[in-house]
Amino acid sequence: MADKPSIPKGTRDFTPLEMARRNFIFDTIRKIFTTYGYLPIETPAMENLSSLMGKYGEEGDKLLFRILNSGDFRSGIAREELVSAPAGKLGNMISGKGLRYDLTVPFARFVVQHRGEILFPFRRYQIQPVWRADRPQRGRYREFYQCDVDVIGSDSLLNEYELVCIMDDVFTALGMKTVIRVNNRRVLAGVVEVMGEADRMTEITVSIDKLEKVGMKGVMEELREKGVGAASLEKLQPLLTRKGSNRENLDFLKGYLEGSAAGKGGLEEMNRLLDYLEADPPQAEVEFDMTLARGLDYYTGTIFEVVSDEVKMGSICGGGRYDDLTGIFGLEGVSGVGISFGADRIYDVLEQLDRFPAQATMDTRVLFVNFGEREAMHVFPVLGRLRKEGIPSELYPDPVRMKKQMSYANARNIPFVALMGEEELREGVVTLKEMASGSQERLTPDALVRRLSVQ
Amino acid sequence: MADKPSIPKGTRDFTPLEMARRNFIFDTIRKIFTTYGYLPIETPAMENLSSLMGKYGEEGDKLLFRILNSGDFRSGIAREELVSAPAGKLGNMISGKGLRYDLTVPFARFVVQHRGEILFPFRRYQIQPVWRADRPQRGRYREFYQCDVDVIGSDSLLNEYELVCIMDDVFTALGMKTVIRVNNRRVLAGVVEVMGEADRMTEITVSIDKLEKVGMKGVMEELREKGVGAASLEKLQPLLTRKGSNRENLDFLKGYLEGSAAGKGGLEEMNRLLDYLEADPPQAEVEFDMTLARGLDYYTGTIFEVVSDEVKMGSICGGGRYDDLTGIFGLEGVSGVGISFGADRIYDVLEQLDRFPAQATMDTRVLFVNFGEREAMHVFPVLGRLRKEGIPSELYPDPVRMKKQMSYANARNIPFVALMGEEELREGVVTLKEMASGSQERLTPDALVRRLSVQ
Secondary structure, three states: OOOOOOOOOOOOOEOHHHHHHHHHHHHHHHHHHHHOOOEEOEOOOEEEHHHHOOOOHHHHHHHOOEEOOOOOOOOOOOHHHHHHOOHHHHHHHHOOEEEOOOOHHHHHHHHHHOOOOOOOOEEEEEEEEEEOOOOOEOOEOOEEEEEEEEEEOOOOOHHHHHHHHHHHHHHHHOOOOEEEEEEEHHHHHHHHHHOOOHHHHHHHHHHHOOHHHHHHHHHHHHHHHOOOOHHHHHHHHHHHHOOOOHHHHHHHHHHHOOOOHHHHHHHHHHHHHHHHHHHOOOOOEEEEOOOOOOOOOOOOOEEEEEEEOOOOOOOOEEEEEEOOHHHHHOOOOOOEEEEEEEHHHHHHHHHHOOOOOOOOOOOOOEEEOOOOHHHHHHHHHHHHHHHHOOOOEEEOOOOOOHHHHHHHHHHOOOOEEEEOOHHHHHHOOEEEEEOOOOOEEEEOHHHHHHHHHHO | OOOOOOOOOOOOOEOHHHHHHHHHHHHHHHHHHHHOOOEEOEOOOEEEHHHHOOOOHHHHHHHOOEEOOOOOOOOOOOHHHHHHOOHHHHHHHHOOEEEOOOOHHHHHHHHHHOOOOOOOOEEEEEEEEEEOOOOOEOOEOOEEEEEEEEEEOOOOOHHHHHHHHHHHHHHHHOOOOEEEEEEEHHHHHHHHHHOOOHHHHHHHHHHHOOHHHHHHHHHHHHHHHOOOOHHHHHHHHHHHHOOOOHHHHHHHHHHHOOOOHHHHHHHHHHHHHHHHHHHOOOOOEEEEOOOOOOOOOOOOOEEEEEEEOOOOOOEEEEEEEEOOHHHHHOOOOOOEEEEEEEHHHHHHHHHHOOOOOOOOOOOOOEEEOOOOHHHHHHHHHHHHHHHHOOOOEEEOOOOOOHHHHHHHHHHOOOOEEEEOOHHHHHHOOEEEEEOOOOOEEEEOHHHHHHHHHHO
8 A cells, every 4th residue: 555546537636725716606606597587406326326327428428437236236147248248248247337428317317206296397407526437538538517597397488598697697707708608409409401311410410510620521421421512511611601790690590491480480480589689788798609419319409518618628618408308317398408517628728718716715724822721721712703704714723843834834824823822822912923024013812803894 | 208208216316306405415515515625526437447447346346337348248258258257257348437426536546546646735626426336225316426525645733623624613503413423443453453353453343343233242242243252342442332522531541552653642632622723613513433544544633523412314424545556556655545425425414304495596596477479578578688687587478377377487487477468568667566566566677676686
C-alpha cells in the first residue's frame, strides 16, 4: 500500500477552491431554474439495467457502467455461457443495475412511475452527476454533472421560448458570451424528404451534424460513402453553404420545403419561436442553424445547442422537444421539452477565460490564536456568539508558536486574527488584528461581534 | 416494456416536497460547518477497488458495490477461474472499481494524494451519497447521504470539543432533542486490560456495544460463548449495570482503571473534554457512556454517537479520533478526528416528529393565465422583470380553460394569479388575484413587481 493512491481515470477530486467555483455555477443555474418556477427532483445513481439498455443507441449501451450483482453473481448461468457468451451479453447477466448515463431517461422513468402523484404540466429540474465509460479527453469526463430542466405534459411552443430565455439568463449571469443555435427536427425531416431520402433520416442527419467539424466537402464525402446518390447530394448542397440572417434562411427554406408537410410544419414552429424571441430579445445571439441535428433519436421538434462565443469547447448546453419519451416506459402521448447544462464544460470555459468572480464563498473570517488550554476556555463563549451571528470563526487547535498560527491564517486568507492572552483576559477585551493592514484594535466581545458583522 | 418501471431496491426517488425537506437538512448542516471554518471537498463516486478493499472489515468488503470493467472483462482470466474461483475473488478480477462506501476512507485517500497542496491542520467537510449492498430495512438504504466533518493534522482535544459543539448546534438548529454519547477507545482498552483480556479488545467491545440492544444478560451470554472466562466477566459486570452522572462514572473508573496506563490516559482525556463542555454548556445532554464502542477499528481515542431523545432510530451521527487513518495509504503519523451525520435517518426522525418547518422553499409566487399567443407575448417582458427581481413566476404554457389553469395554481399552492387579457392590455395594467382571499387588484407592471417583492 506504499504506492501513491489514485482515482479512476476520467474522474476527479474537487478541492475547496474548485468547490467554490463549481458552487458558483450550480447556484446560478439553480437560482434561475427556481425563478422560472421549476421544482427539484432527484433519482438514484443506480437504475435497473433494463431501464437504461437500448435508450442511448448501441454505442450508449457499451458506455454504461454496470454494477456487478452482489453475492454469487454466477448462480444460474451455464458454464458455457460464463466462458463463451459475448462480453456484453454476459455483462448483462451478471449485472442487474447500471449507473445513470443521463438525467433524461431517469426523468422519463420517474414521470411514468409517479404519474399518479404528478401535476401536469410538470416542470422539474435535476442537478446530479452522470457516468459514462467514454474515453477521457479534454472536456470529457467519466463522471460529470448535468443540470436538466424540462416541462412535460405540454405541447405549447411557449415552453421552447422559455427554455431559450433560461439559457440566455444562465449564461448572462455566468458572464459568458454564447451563441444559441436552434433548429427543428421536422425541418431536417423535410430536407431529407426533398432529397428523396426520407427513410434515411438518422444516417443523413448524423453526417450533416458534422459540418462544423469536417466541412462541406467532408459531409458530402461521408454521405457519398453511405451511398447517397448524386442527385440527392446536389439538392442538399445549397443548405450546407448558405449564409444569411435567420429570416433570410427561413424565406429560403419556405421555397425549398414547399413539397414537404413535415418540413412546412417545422418551419412554421421555427417562425413562431423567432417571433416570440423578437418580442423581448435575449442577450445571446440566437442562430437558426439548418444543419444542427443533435444525435439523439428521441427528439421530434425544436432542438437547441449552446456554444461559447469565446472558447472552442463543443456544446455547453443542449436539448429539444421529445414527443414520446415516456413511451419507452409504457406511457404514450406525453410530450415534453427540455435542456441540459454541462456544468463541467462551463467550468472549463470560465476557467480558461479566467472569469470566475472573486471568492464570494463563506470562508473563515477570524482566527483566534491558541495560547493554551486555560485561555482557550475563555475563547469558547466568544466563538459561540460569533458563530450564532453566522460569522465563520476558528480557534487554532494547538498551542504552537505564534508564527506558525499566523502563517496558517495567511495561507488560508483569513482576514482577521483575534488574540485573547493573559492581558486581554484580565481586561475583558479581545485584540483584533487586521491581516492586510496590520492594524490592531482592542474590543469588548460585544464590539467584536459588531465589528466582524458589519463588513 | 409495458411493466411499470421501478428502481433498485434500497434506493429512492425524491419528489419536490422531499427535496425541499432534504435541502433544509443539508443547508442547515452546511451552514454550521461553514461557521466553524470547515471547507468543502468532493471525491468521485467510484474509487479504485484497491482503495476500498480491506478498509471496512470482511463484512464491509462484501457490501461494496463493484463496477464491472468495460469491454472484455474476461480477458486474461483463465477458464477455470471464471467457472470455479470464489465469487468474491472473481468479482475483484473483473471489477477494478467500486462505489464509495463511506466518506472517511476517500478522505484519507484524498489527504495522502493531495498532501503537497493541503494546509494542515486541514478542516474539511464533505456531503455526498455513499452506497452499501446492505439488506434494506427501516432507516437503512443502499444509497444514502453522509455529511462528514473532519480535522486532520492536529492532536488537540479542542477538536473533539468543537465537534461536540457542531453536533449540538446542528441538532438544535434542526429542532431535535438528542443525547450525545461519548467514550474513549483507550478507556475500553483499559477495561479489557483489567479484565485480563487485552488481546481480545475488538471481539469484546463488539459485544459490549450491543448492551442497549440485547441487555446485560445478552452481552454476558455472548461473551461466554466467545470463551471469555468467569473471572473476566465478573470484572466487567459492574460497568454494564452502572448508572450515575458523568462525574460519578469518571470517579468510579479512576479506581477501576488504576492498573492500566491506556485506561488512565483515556480517562484523563474524557475528564478534560467534560471540563471544556462545562465552560459553555451545550443544549443536548452529553453522556459519558462506558459501553459505547463504535464498530470501526480505526478509532483510537474519543468516540461519539448521537441518538434522538424522542424517536427510536439508531445512531444519527457518529465518529471519533483516528490516529493513523492515512497510514493505510502510506502516510504515517497523521492524527485526525471527525464525525458523520446521517442525513437520511435525520430525515426519518424529523418526518416522524412532523417537525419540518413550513415550506420556506423558493416556489412559484405568481402564475400568469394564458389567454392565447397574442396576449402571452405581452406577458414576456413582465415575467422577465419579475424574474430579474428573483420572484419565481410562470406563464401557464397552454391557452386552456381558465378553470384548468386555476386548479393548477391551487394544486401547486401558488399564492397569486395574474391576468393580462384584452382589457388589461388596453389599459396597460395587470389584474392580480390573491388566491387565499380571492381579492383582486389592478396594478401597473411597476406596482406589480413592488407588490410581489414586498411580502
